[in-house]
Amino acid sequence: MSETVKETGPEVIKRFLRTLDGSPGVYRMLDAENRVLYVGKARNLKNRVANYARLQGHSGRIRRMISETASMMVLTTNTELEALLLEQNLIKQLKPRYNVLLRDDKSFPNIEVTTAHDFPMIRKHRGRRTKESQFFGPFASAGAVNRVLNQLQRVFLLRNCSDSDFETRTRPCLNYQIKRCSAPCVGFIGADDYASSVRDAERFLRGETTSIQEKLAAEMNTASAEMEFERAAALRDRIKALTNVQSVQGVNPQGVPEADVIGLHMEGGQACIQVFFIRANQNWGNSDFYPRISEDNAPAEVMAAFLGQFYEGKEPPRLILLSDGIEEGDLMAEALSDRASRKVQLLVPQRGEKHELVQGAIRNARESLGRKMSESATQARLLEGVAEAFELEAPPRRIEVYDNSHIQGSHAVGAMIVSGPEGLEKSQYRKFNIKDAELTPGDDFAMMKEVLSRRFKRLLKEDPERRSEMWPDLLLIDGGAGQVSAVREIMRELGVEEVPMVGVAKGIDRDLGKEEFHRTGQRPFALRRNDPVLYFIQRLRDEAHRFAIGTHRAKRAKAFTANPLDEVAGVGPGRKRALLAHFGSAKAVSRAALADLKAVDGISDALAEAIHHHFHERG
Template identity: 40%
Template sequence: MSDEPANATVAGFDPKPVLTRLPHRPGVYRFLDEAGRILYVGKARDLRKRVQAYFRAGIPGGKTEQLVRKVADIEVTVTGSEGEALILENELIKAHRPRFNVLLRDDKSYPFIHLTSQQAFPRLSFYRGTRKVEGRLFGPYPSAGAVRETLSLLQKLFRIRSCEDSFFSHRSRPCLQYQIQRCSGPCVGLIGSEDYQDELGRAIRFLEGRSDEVVDELVKKMEAASKQLEFEEAARLRDQIGRLRHVQQHFATAHRDRGNLDVIATSEQAGIYCVSVVFIRGGRNLGSRTWIPKAHPATAAEEVVGAFIAQFYNGRPIPHEIVVDRDFDDAVLLASALSERAGRKVSIRHRVRGERARWLEQAAQNARHGLDLHIASKAGMLAQLGSLGDALGLGETPQRIECFDVSHTGGESTVASCVVFGREGAIKADYRRFNITEVQAGDDYGALRQALMRRYTRIKRGEAALPDLLLVDGGKGQLGEAVRVLDELQIEGVHVGAVAKGRSRRPGQEQVFLAGRRRPFILPPDSPALRLIQQIRDEAHRFAIAGHRQRRGKSRRRSVLEDVPGLGPKRRSLLLREFGGLHGVDQASVEDLARVKGISRLLAEKIYDTLHPAD
């Protein structure tokens, strides 16, 4: 192969003078186009040798050839070591997002379970944010849903409180969580500090993957309680052990391997890559997530894996071990850089057996499935959900959205609706309607509150999945009501928004208020996110109106005689025949009514009082 530069660059750019002056030192190089935009960022152990390789005659076609044809300038930065070059390379990729690099869409942060440390009765709660926080963090978890599922499981198994301190300190009687056996009631002294700490310790060991130890301890306590004839306590412990063993069967791998590792696999189709990561913490499979990195169609899979790992752990928690589905260049260098960043040894492995091989196969299946979904719905619902997550700054693509609306006519026959959307679109089997009662006519806030309270109380009991995003039709008032309901029920990790019509109330001018944000989002009329919001809002509106009309029609067809206690269908029919219709019954006296067969004097008085309430 010739050392002479090929003439395949932008007209007027001669790379020779630059190439001859490059040092034989480690560093980072940048290729720029005619407009000065960075096309590609790379690192090298020897800058001159690496950059010269791009411009030699006979370079293979594909991505490299297309890149070189657009190069109009070269910049380099010399570093002290190849490891420093690796770190700088990823910082520059993140900052400039060059066209020919593999780019990972940057999610804001991962959710954790947070254990507070400053109270006599610590709480476990959903947490997303900086890791510099008092207490202890467990995770990261792949999604908010995984955190909520684990917290719900912990509440069922150990009944650890999840409420805010302000709520905890002002209780005079147990709340709903205690009534549905999700909390032990420390706020009102129903459990002592020592017993609570014992349960908390078991919850911590469970999160660490040491559930066998917890079961062994509970078995000993159950046997001791039985010997002391404390049969109620023994029965409670027996039930708790049963629930734990059921969970162990669900997470069958937890007792065999307590490692903390991420398992990464890729799948490619038509130049599109999907990367799947399975998160293993304390030997428990916490779930997985998939990414579609932006990469040139001719990019090799090995390059995608290396670039993904380098960018993925830039600012994220680094596990002790990373298992990948293929070897790639610079794996040793990358492991060294990650070890230095984590302050401990981090290994990258691709040849694994046993449990790790099964996890790797699971990651590969997830990658293939994720890629199939991406291709099938690239312009469909998944793209709209992703656009919505980006437009509202949610930090992740919402997988489940619920929207509420209230419908009535002058306060009559009020009905609230709840519609549900997910990756597959409308999930009509999960739709719900709520006939609103005991709320002042026309009180939309009260009606919305009742519907939300009924819906999310059931969700707390495990009757349905919690959404990632809750929308209500209305403005700041409805938004505040929704936030208050979730706070009262101690539900965390759900984004809450309100969809308000614009000043002219025309489609395309909607304002989206998001809890925790002062100013509303005003999305472009052609935004996929806005179209999805409109679709969900309109569906909630349609479902509420249909329910309201059904209820109103039924009430207007309903006879006032149905309100008389003790007057069944047969005697109602007899009265109507006897007096020639409802008007005749209305004109009858108590004595006239009492003469009808089957109508006693007492019942006749009830009928008369119902028909003449003001008399």
């Protein structure tokens, strides 16, 4: 029985058009396999979709999309604003082939000042902002946050320890000794004075730096006049640290207190977007993005797609400075204002300080794209070399590299890294906690079999037709013939033998540069010592090893700091502190009698019974 071939092209769209009216909404174009080709929004669905009912008058990209369209889906909305928000959600979720896509959606760190404690702490924060704290940011990178935090601790002497450490400490920690904390945990500073330091830190992070410097200078002069020279020297050091914070900010615009500056550069079918974060009249760093585009995408289209996807899940600032204007800019500004619950303005400046900021972002985007294009060309040559060395049909677009890490079998983990035409794809890295309880400790073969089995079983479940880009073109295994044989066995059981696989083993005397490459049914071979492909494979193997070791260390460290009370339902940080203060240790809690547990402040009879049952049931 032959399969029915689905009709595609403008005739399909013409028939679908008869079902539409003039409502606002979002439309999806799907191919013969029901894969989403494109997501768009419209103020008037009938008018918008009618544009696709013919091939003439479109770019090559849109003509290809129309030709592949086999069906359409529509969701109507009450307003065009709702349609815009829904469109951006669907693009981010579905990643359609013909939309401009923000491939590397990053989360940015903030500085958090907690407010739920009598002695607030200052720390780096990622993720959702809560009402219990003050947040300042975003910063472009963790490094930028860490540099500022390091200097802020020198200036304002605020704690960064956890609340549980704060509550249990009996003497000052190292931060007090190196003059980065005022030791509120042991009463070396009163609540009022500490609160004053917190307010000063918040004022600095809001850009009120001059008044803080004047205040510290006055305190230093007073201390000096009263011959408190040690205190005067400490204040001098704090003023110097504050000056250092301001000096590392780079460009500090005077007329722009808060803005994101977004510059776009397009060249050769590729694009780079640079975002500079201006907060409190200070430059808090910049970050680059490389959205997936086509050669016929216009700058306005790329910028609009970027804004919608970039600010999904992020709070926009009051002002966004753009290098390129977008269509329906008022609608985008309304959507961002709705997301921020306050007015957000989009501006394409033509002169003055704002224009200079945008030009700086464009210049950085141009330089970054030039470097990336050069790196991509080198990467392409390396992938061609890999295909030639391992006799692949084409240069691999996705290489997966696997490694294990453990200490005599304990805290065993597997790791997978991914590389392709864009280089290392860290968002695709995966870690695997080894779960097989019957596995012999230290059995690397069995560990690798578990990792590969879990990886490909999931891949087969998610994409049984093997059409997605998540399927690898090459597997690199850290090991020799034994590892390759073990992996080949599990691949055969799963029915995915066609995926090329190479084992990378240290050669004679385990000497770097004498690696041997093992493939099923073929003799091992080596590449010449100065071959760029050999260096490339070594870098991939070392990156997999680094990732595996780091994952193993994190798992081991977590195990070392684990507390048996963490496993007891209903025992949170406060009750855990009460139990430890009463009994002295978790081990003593586990041995305590029920009556003793009930005697602890804050522990109800029911919870005491639950704790007693938890430990004695195990015993």
